[in-house]
Amino acid sequence: MSNILEIKAVNKAFEKFSLQNISFSLPKGYIMGFIGQNGAGKTTTIKLVLNMLTADNGSIKVFGKDHLLYEQEIKERIGVVMDYPFYVDEWSLSDVERSLLPFYAKWDSKKYNYLLHQFSLDAKKKVKELSRGMKMKLMIAVALSHDADLLILDEPTSGLDAVARNELMDILTSYMADENKCILFSTHITSDLEKIADFITFIDNGRIIYSDTKDDLLENYLLIKGGLNQLNSEQKKQIIGYREHSVGFDGLVEKSLVHSLPKSIITEPSSLDEIVIRFNMGGKKHE
Amino acid sequence: MYLDIIISNTAGIPIYEQIKEQIKAAIFSGELIEGELLPSIRQLAKDLQISVITTMRAYKDLEQEGFVVNVQGKGCYVQPKNPHLLREQKFREVEENLLAAINAAKLAKLSKSELMDMLQFLSEEEGYE
Amino acid sequence: MNKVISFIRLDLYTIKPYRKSLYFYMALGLIMAIAFKSLSILSSFFMVSLVLIMAYPFTISEKNGMETLYSTLSLRRKNVVIGRYGFVLFIETISIIYMSVVAALLSTFFTIDFSMKETLLTLSMLSMVFSFIISLQYPFFFRFGYTKARTLANIPVFVIVLALGILPNLMEKSWIFQSWNTFSQVAEANPILLFFLPLASGMLALTVSCFIACRLYGKRDL
Numbered sequence: 001m002s003n004i005l006e007i008k009a010v011n012k013a014f015e016k017f018s019l020q021n022i023s024f025s026l027p028k029g030y031i032m033g034f035i036g037q038n039g040a041g042k043t044t045t046i047k048l049v050l051n052m053l054t055a056d057n058g059s060i061k062v063f064g065k066d067h068l069l070y071e072q073e074i075k076e077r078i079g080v081v082m083d084y085p086f087y088v089d090e091w092s093l094s095d096v097e098r099s100l101l102p103f104y105a106k107w108d109s110k111k112y113n114y115l116l117h118q119f120s121l122d123a124k125k126k127v128k129e130l131s132r133g134m135k136m137k138l139m140i141a142v143a144l145s146h147d148a149d150l151l152i153l154d155e156p157t158s159g160l161d162a163v164a165r166n167e168l169m170d171i172l173t174s175y176m177a178d179e180n181k182c183i184l185f186s187t188h189i190t191s192d193l194e195k196i197a198d199f200i201t202f203i204d205n206g207r208i209i210y211s212d213t214k215d216d217l218l219e220n221y222l223l224i225k226g227g228l229n230q231l232n233s234e235q236k237k238q239i240i241g242y243r244e245h246s247v248g249f250d251g252l253v254e255k256s257l258v259h260s261l262p263k264s265i266i267t268e269p270s271s272l273d274e275i276v277i278r279f280n281m282g283g284k285k286h287e
Numbered sequence: 288m289y290l291d292i293i294i295s296n297t298a299g300i301p302i303y304e305q306i307k308e309q310i311k312a313a314i315f316s317g318e319l320i321e322g323e324l325l326p327s328i329r330q331l332a333k334d335l336q337i338s339v340i341t342t343m344r345a346y347k348d349l350e351q352e353g354f355v356v357n358v359q360g361k362g363c364y365v366q367p368k369n370p371h372l373l374r375e376q377k378f379r380e381v382e383e384n385l386l387a388a389i390n391a392a393k394l395a396k397l398s399k400s401e402l403m404d405m406l407q408f409l410s411e412e413e414g415y416e
Numbered sequence: 417m418n419k420v421i422s423f424i425r426l427d428l429y430t431i432k433p434y435r436k437s438l439y440f441y442m443a444l445g446l447i448m449a450i451a452f453k454s455l456s457i458l459s460s461f462f463m464v465s466l467v468l469i470m471a472y473p474f475t476i477s478e479k480n481g482m483e484t485l486y487s488t489l490s491l492r493r494k495n496v497v498i499g500r501y502g503f504v505l506f507i508e509t510i511s512i513i514y515m516s517v518v519a520a521l522l523s524t525f526f527t528i529d530f531s532m533k534e535t536l537l538t539l540s541m542l543s544m545v546f547s548f549i550i551s552l553q554y555p556f557f558f559r560f561g562y563t564k565a566r567t568l569a570n571i572p573v574f575v576i577v578l579a580l581g582i583l584p585n586l587m588e589k590s591w592i593f594q595s596w597n598t599f600s601q602v603a604e605a606n607p608i609l610l611f612f613l614p615l616a617s618g619m620l621a622l623t624v625s626c627f628i629a630c631r632l633y634g635k636r637d638l
Contacts, residue, residue: 071490075489086482088433
């Protein structure tokens with residue numbers, strides 16, 4: 001089994017929003033960044049994987065097994081980090097361990113205390129006394145203490161400063177030194193993923209716009225800038241997030257189209273952020 | 288042997304290319320010797336703070352081009368310097384540089400014969416027969 | 417089974433930080449009972465404490481987003497429900513034992529009128545009332561979450577209190593009176609039966625309620 005997570009043709013309809021035909025896979029040993037603006041469906045997808053929501057149809061497999069039939073087995077091997085700690089805020093960090101320990105066959109108490117020490121977390125402190133960054137590290141400590149093979153992170157860095165975010169990146173890259181581990185990292189702060197993500201799944205308005213390697217995504221889309229009259233209307237239609245202003249225009253295009261554009265148009269590599277922004281602005285959509 | 292790999296995120300050259308070039312340069316200059324083990328794919332990714340797929344791609348290309356060999360379970364080892372490859376590599380470099388010269392000449396509105404003259408002149412200066 | 421026990425333990429840990437208010441009520445009850453030389457006051461405080469505890473796991477877990485926690489642990493949804501009901505049973509059992517012991521001790525040291533038999537029977541009846549209330553409330557909590565279900569869930573309490581109020585009037589109806597008479601005669605002869613019968617009906621109600629709650633919670637979008 002080489003795919004740790006496999007989502008196929010999943011649909012989930014709500015009143016004002018729906019996930020449509022969501023499919024993507026995460027192979028073992030890689031980090032997948034799950035990007036898209038707020039409300040695009042990232043958290044909903046993660047909730048479906050965790051069985052907090054039931055899909056209308058489609059299949060979700062984790063570690064090669066159906067996520068409902070083998071729910072308990074699967075959850076022993078998953079570590080989850082969200083943007084808020086879902087523990088009793090009055091618990092001490094030792095209480096957290098004592099409460100969760102019976103649910104994990106592989107819980108390693110030494111490791112938990114070691115990690116608390118490494119993250120400068122005092123076991124006697126209460127969860128509510130921790131700063132935002134420390135709360136995130138607490139969740140990581142819990143996730144790493146039962147030898148989870150898949151880490152699912154949903155907006156773990158929102159509200160954190162650059163230093164704390166960088167610390168998280170260090171922790172995650174160390175975790176990935178083991179080629180049997182996997183990370184699904186959902187965030188709207190794409191700069192975190194820019195460096196370390198292997199795969200990117202881009203979701204917009206409930207639909208998967210792109211799901212493949214990050215390198216390909218960044219190589220396939222270029223930012224272009226030029227003068228107001230350099231493009232005809234046909235060409236303008238090919239541009240994603242076309243923006244015209246008083247002294248020119250800019251936008252995003254697929255690399256394959258660049259050669260058909262006037263040579264004087266400036267092209268430059270795009271960032272993940274820019275891609276999300278441009279797709280959100282409209283214009284020609286991928287697939 | 289120290290192996291330095293320094294990548295630039297803003298150079299415009301894909302990162303896997305930069306890694307490849309630097310490793311090749313290290314092999315050519317003798318900093319990496321035959322049989323030496325390259326850093327593991329994951330360790331390299333962690334050190335350079337880039338994705339594993341990028342380092343994988345660089346190593347895979349290097350293997351395809353004959354510079355390293357990947358031993359399952361152990362890692363990538365430097366292959367003996369292949370004079371053929373070296374020459375091929377240098378051929379490519381000459382080609383690239385000539386193309387760059389031609390493009391620059393076009394922009395500067397130099398004619399082909401003017402360019403050839405330049406080449407002649409410089410070769411004499413450099414003692415290139 | 418293992419998971420259910422682990423969950424009961426989790427619920428206990430969940431209410432652990434709030435045990436102080438519990439101790440307060442219990443201490444207050446003790447003081448009042450001693451002051452008024454009445455064990456029935458103790459029973460009232462017992463009831464109040466139970467009401468508080470029974471809602472705690474829901475309020476605390478909702479406040480802290482623990483539905484997410486439960487979803488990340490290797491638990492099926494039905495383990496969560498059964499575990500919560502298990503928690504109820506556990507607390508009820510401990511409370512009955514605790515109250516009987518306290519009643520016995522109080523009467524010894526403070527010379528209050530006391531009969532173990534009566535105390536146990538009273539506790540058994542109270543337990544049954546509680547089990548009925550929980551049986552009616554919990555499915556609402558599991559289906560809608562505590563905050564949304566709060567008002568709805570209090571209706572059963574009203575109904576039961578009302579029923580208890582009307583009971584004496586109903587009793588005057590002859591056929592009910594007669595069957596009650598026969599029942600009491602049988603019961604008098606078998607005090608043990610009298611003790612276990614309410615407990616058993618409470619358990620039955622809880623079991624049925626548990627099945628329903630499992631289905632409701634199983635389908636709920638979290």
